[in-house]
Structure formats: structure tokens, C-alpha cells
Amino acid sequence: MRGYQRGLALACLLSLSLSAAATQTRSHTEGLPWTGTWAVGQLPVTRADYGNLVSLTGQTLRQYVYTSIGGRSARLHFSNQYGETPLTLADVHVGLNDDGGSILDGTDHVVTFDGGTTAVLQPGESIVSDAIDMTVPANAYLAVSTYFPVATPKTYTIHPFTEQTMQMNRGDVSGKPFFDDPTFPGDYYFLTGVDVRNPDTPGSLVAIGTSITDGDFSSGDQNRRWPNDLSRRLAAQGIPVGVLNKGVSGGNLLDDAPPLYGESTLNRYSRDVIDQPNVRWVIHTDFNGLSDTNAPQLIAAVQSLMDQAHANHVKFVCGTYTPTNEAPGTEATRQRYNAFLRSSPGCDALVDFDAALRDPDHPSQLQSRYKGSDDGVHPNDAGYQAMADAVNLAIFQAPTAPPVSNPQQDCDAGLTTGQTITTEKDTLSCDGRFMLALQEDDNFVLYRFTDDGGVPLWATGSLTDGTQRIASGQMLHNGNFMFYDTAGKAVWATNTDGHPGSRMLLQNDGNLVIYDPTGFPVWNTGTQLLDPPAAPAHRHRK
Known part of the structure; x- marks a missing residue:
């Protein structure tokens, strides 16, 4: 016209x-886009499956999340993805916390949902809070406090094995700066993400994988997972990219792993990657399920992930599979899989995690200085830092606009x-x-x-x-x-x-x-x- x-x-x-x-x-609220600063993968868990699951009825749970990019406002994501009955959230607060987990003076904010302080999530439903007018710092803790006034669903939507300590106290005490009589659970319950508005960010990166991405055997309460280390590297270079960790310990690439390890990467990829706010990159890394004979299936699966990313204007960063200390047949599958990644035109960039961590004299094993677990599979803090250091930050310098045809x-x-x-x-x-x-x-x-x-x-x-x-x-x-x-x-x-x-x-x-x-x-x-x-x-x- x-x-x-x-x-x-x-x-x-x-x-x-x-x-x-x-x-x-x-x-x-339309306007400046939201971008993810923190997220976790979701699993369906019952008490029969997981002995560490706590009862939340009549309790306030304070969950500590570690941001990547900062912003001038925030919003929270909660999910009842796997619940059979409604989930009620009440008196939700968010603030900054000190080293002991107490809320810093002047930083506590009441969180609302469509203007109300209580939200009821039906089975399978997720919810996003209203915008919260607060300054969110980069690479720092936020404390999210939630009161659960009535019984929660039998099947929880949680993220276990967090390497992070939370706090829980009886009664509705979300607004208190510290808890008088806390217990200390170690999982994320129903809280799945935090977004910020940041006018300078080009978008977010999602790291998707299993226990190595999730940071198993990293130092507890220290945020030494490799995506955290990468976020700090980006910040030091003035690159305001959000880094979201969608690693799920125990998860497979090809098949679901009930009752405790959740959906396969293939089955959760759309929700955990494509549908994240302002996602522009994804790094796919580790998974369980290597065998002597399944290299063709693994290659076909990762090709599918590439295709889905590209169809949705998300750049696919290939991450080679790190040493697993496996038998020769399984090691041959790992080598074939990595060879495919190193030569695939579907990789918009490559991060050679394998080369960063392997022992030159024993390529199927981690270097001894990087071993964090007795099985020789999971890195320690130094190994996770080496993984973050292997990422070429130039990957994040030049996003492109979507096709216009x-x-x-x-x-x-x-x-x-x-x-x-x-x-x-x-x-x-x-x-x-x-x-x-x-x-x-x-x-x-x-x-x-x-x-x-x-x-x-x-x-x-x-x-x-x-x-x-x-x-x-x-x-x-x-x-x-x-x-x-x-x-x-x-x-x-x-x-x-x-x-x-x-x-x-x-x-x-x-x-x-x-x-x-x-x-x-x-x-x-x-x-x-x-x-x-x-x-x-x-x-x-x-």
C-alpha cells in the first residue's frame, strides 16, 4: 500500500x-522480546520412583536459580506437564539472595499470574508469570519462593540431580527474608524457566544433552557445569547471549527412559529447544544408549535434530561425544558418530568436546586431570571448564534474520x-x-x-x-x-x-x-x- x-x-x-x-x-505484553536466562529439563517423577522426592503440601519451597544474561525485567515459567491433578501455586516471590540463601533487603518482589497471586495449573498445563519489574543481574542467583497450599499431583514435574541446594519451610513464608526451620531438598520442583528482557541480546543458546550437560559430579552449589562456564566466558567478552541448560541426567537420544530419566532427546526437543523464547542456537552434546550396532540410528536422529533446528531458524552447533571408557564395539560407534559430525554440512558450527577431553594415548578415555567420576565418563570442574573453553565464541557474533520468501x-x-x-x-x-x-x-x-x-x-x-x-x-x-x-x-x-x-x-x-x-x-x-x-x-x- x-x-x-x-x-x-x-x-x-x-x-x-x-x-x-x-x-x-x-x-x-507485546514489545521487547523475552529471552531465556535460565531453564531446566522436565521429568515425570513419583515417590515410588525417587526416594528424595519431598512432600510440598503446606510448605514453602525456595528454589535457587543461576542466571546467564541479565535484564531489566523478568518472568517465571512453571509446569504441571506430567501431573494427573491440578497444581496450585500461591504467594510466589522472587528476589536476590546472599551466600546463605536469605533474600537481600529491597530485592523481594511478589509474582502475579494474570494479576492474581494464586495460579492453578491443570494437568499438562504450563504457565508464565506476569512481567516482574526488577533488575536481574547476569551470572548470579535468583531465589524463587512458592507456597503450595494444597496437595500436589502424585506425579511431579521436576528436575532432579541438580548439584544445587534448595530450602523448604513449613507454612506460607515466601515473603520472609530467611527461613526459621528449613530443610534442604536438592531438586527443582515445577519451576522450569526464567526469562528476561534485554535490549542488547541477540538471543539464547540451548545446551541439550544428558548428565554431562547437566553437570553431574561438578562442585555442588558452585555452578561449575560447562554451560555456566560458557556463560561466564560470554559475559567476559561482552556477548549477552542467554545460555539455557536442558541436560537431563540419564536421558537417551533415541528412546524414553522411564521411570526416572524421562523423554528422549528426540521426543522433548521441540519443547526444550524450538519453543524456548528467542532461541537462536542449540548445542547437542551427550546422550546415553551407545551400542555396538546403532551408529546409523544415532546419525539419523541427530540429522533430524539438525533439520528441525534449521526449519525454525535455529543454528545447530554440533558437539562431539566425549570419551566413555567403553568396550571396543561401543567405542567404534562413538568414533563413527563423531566422524559424521566433523564432516556434516548440517552443522552450522562444531565444538570438538572429544578432542578437548580425551587422553591422546588412550582416545577412549578422559585425561586423568579431567576425571570426575569413578566410571571415567563424567568430567570434574576442570573438565567442564575445558569443554566451555572449546567453544569458539565467534559462533555467537552473527545471527541472521529469517528467510523472507x-x-x-x-x-x-x-x-x-x-x-x-x-x-x-x-x-x-x-x-x-x-x-x-x-x-x-x-x-x-x-x-x-x-x-x-x-x-x-x-x-x-x-x-x-x-x-x-x-x-x-x-x-x-x-x-x-x-x-x-x-x-x-x-x-x-x-x-x-x-x-x-x-x-x-x-x-x-x-x-x-x-x-x-x-x-x-x-x-x-x-x-x-x-x-x-x-x-x-x-x-x-x-
Whole structure:
């Protein structure tokens, strides 16, 4: 739409009433995208499976998470992914803590969910908190306190084997700076992620693997896992990339490992990698399940992971498999797998963890200075640092914008996963009365056609500061719609991640809506007209 004025100010936009559909949307605040700073993998666990599982009923649990990048606000993720019954969270707080785990003065914040202080998660449901107005430091602890007023599901959604000590106290004491009579569980319960808003970040990296990625045999409460070490290296070089650890101890690449070790990497990959907010890179590392004969299956599996990453504009960083001290047949499989990675065009980059840790005289074994466990498989703190040091930080210097050759094909279907909006093609409602335009001044505007021309109903405002131009907007697999500049950085989003498979629809009533796969509206512009004309207007096309 080149005949209408560009760059209209937000102050000129019309203020329109919301329809019933609009008022049902969940709370999402568009604007600067969220980026993950901390996350863990999720497992279904019952007391019969895991003797360390604690009863949370009537207790306050204070969980300590170690950030990667900092930001000027935060939000929390909780999940009842595997529960058979509802999960109730109450009086959630977040703050900074001292070395003893107590909340520092002036840092405690009450966490809300759609404005309330209690949230009920149905079986299989996850929830994201409202934005928390707080300064989040990089590579530092946050303390998340949650009161569980009623019985939790029999099957917990947890992350065990954390190398991190938590605190628990009877009663609702989330707001207290310290606990009077704490016990000390060692697992993450129902808390699955923390995001921040950081205008400088190009995005996040997800490290996915098993016990080596998870940091088994690293020093407890010291955050010496190799992803933590990598985060500190990035920060020291002024590279604000979030680092998320989705390692699950005991997990397999090919097959699920119940009852304690959860879903395979193949089965959890979409949730744990593709659907993370503003993910731009993934490093795949270790897994269980090497055998004498399964090299072809392992190679096919990692090729599938590469393909899924690339289909969702995520760069795939291949990490070679470290020495396992196995019998010759299994060692041959490891060598064949690593040879594939070292030569595969599907690797956007390679980190040779094997070369960093192996004994030159005994290639199937770790160097003695790096051994952390009696089985000779898991590194110690020095070994984990060597893994982090093997990562070329130049990998994270140049993200790219998504491809722009996939416009919306069907006005009734809306904008679906992977489809893009650019300055070259405007988007029309099916009746031709409304149009979305990404303008040459980097303002994204919703217009209504009238006899006098185009009337702006809603706009983002300028999406850039003038140093870069907008390359495209894309509907992502995780339900988020995001704009990228020509340097590849995400600069604006609807922040509706957490709704995989959603679509964006410009309706004939003038409202721009994102619907989840069940048809529930999770975001809208609130620009629907209550009195549309009976007959459709002429359809305007490019």
C-alpha cells in the first residue's frame, strides 16, 4: 500500500472498544522480546520412583536459580506437564539472595499470574508469570519462593540431580527474608524457566544433552557445569547471549527412559529447544544408549535434530561425544558418530568436546586431570571448564534474520508457523477492508480502508533506532510473532510464546488476533469494529 501516508504516530491511532473475544485473551505484553536466562529439563517423577522426592503440601519451597544474561525485567515459567491433578501455586516471590540463601533487603518482589497471586495449573498445563519489574543481574542467583497450599499431583514435574541446594519451610513464608526451620531438598520442583528482557541480546543458546550437560559430579552449589562456564566466558567478552541448560541426567537420544530419566532427546526437543523464547542456537552434546550396532540410528536422529533446528531458524552447533571408557564395539560407534559430525554440512558450527577431553594415548578415555567420576565418563570442574573453553565464541557474533520468501498464502488460515511479513507484501483481511503494512519507516501498522483513504487503527511505533532496518516479521513455532532487524536481532514480539502451533489472523472485523490451536485468542490488537458494513468492500491487492 504505497498510496497512503507512512510513519503515522501512535497518538493518531483510533481508540476502539474490545469485543468479548478480545477480553478473554490471556495476559501478554507485546514489545521487547523475552529471552531465556535460565531453564531446566522436565521429568515425570513419583515417590515410588525417587526416594528424595519431598512432600510440598503446606510448605514453602525456595528454589535457587543461576542466571546467564541479565535484564531489566523478568518472568517465571512453571509446569504441571506430567501431573494427573491440578497444581496450585500461591504467594510466589522472587528476589536476590546472599551466600546463605536469605533474600537481600529491597530485592523481594511478589509474582502475579494474570494479576492474581494464586495460579492453578491443570494437568499438562504450563504457565508464565506476569512481567516482574526488577533488575536481574547476569551470572548470579535468583531465589524463587512458592507456597503450595494444597496437595500436589502424585506425579511431579521436576528436575532432579541438580548439584544445587534448595530450602523448604513449613507454612506460607515466601515473603520472609530467611527461613526459621528449613530443610534442604536438592531438586527443582515445577519451576522450569526464567526469562528476561534485554535490549542488547541477540538471543539464547540451548545446551541439550544428558548428565554431562547437566553437570553431574561438578562442585555442588558452585555452578561449575560447562554451560555456566560458557556463560561466564560470554559475559567476559561482552556477548549477552542467554545460555539455557536442558541436560537431563540419564536421558537417551533415541528412546524414553522411564521411570526416572524421562523423554528422549528426540521426543522433548521441540519443547526444550524450538519453543524456548528467542532461541537462536542449540548445542547437542551427550546422550546415553551407545551400542555396538546403532551408529546409523544415532546419525539419523541427530540429522533430524539438525533439520528441525534449521526449519525454525535455529543454528545447530554440533558437539562431539566425549570419551566413555567403553568396550571396543561401543567405542567404534562413538568414533563413527563423531566422524559424521566433523564432516556434516548440517552443522552450522562444531565444538570438538572429544578432542578437548580425551587422553591422546588412550582416545577412549578422559585425561586423568579431567576425571570426575569413578566410571571415567563424567568430567570434574576442570573438565567442564575445558569443554566451555572449546567453544569458539565467534559462533555467537552473527545471527541472521529469517528467510523472507514465505508469505501468507490463505487469508482464512492466517499467518502460520514460518510465514513472514515484509515491506514487499502487505497482508489483507479476506474482505479487503483492512490491511497490515510493514512500512519503510519500520512502523508496523493496521489500516482500515475508507472512501477517504487509509485510517490507522493500531501500530507498533518505529521498531528500530535507525542503525538497522527491519528485515521481516515471522510467526514462530512456539506461538510468538517476532520482528527481526537486518542484523538478525529480534526487536519486537507479541510475546505469546508457550502456545505452539498458533496462527495470526487479520479478521474481517478489523481485529488482529493470535489464536492457539484450540481456537482460544491469546493476543489481539483490540481494533474490532462493532458495526461492520453488510456488504464486503473491494479487495485491495498489491
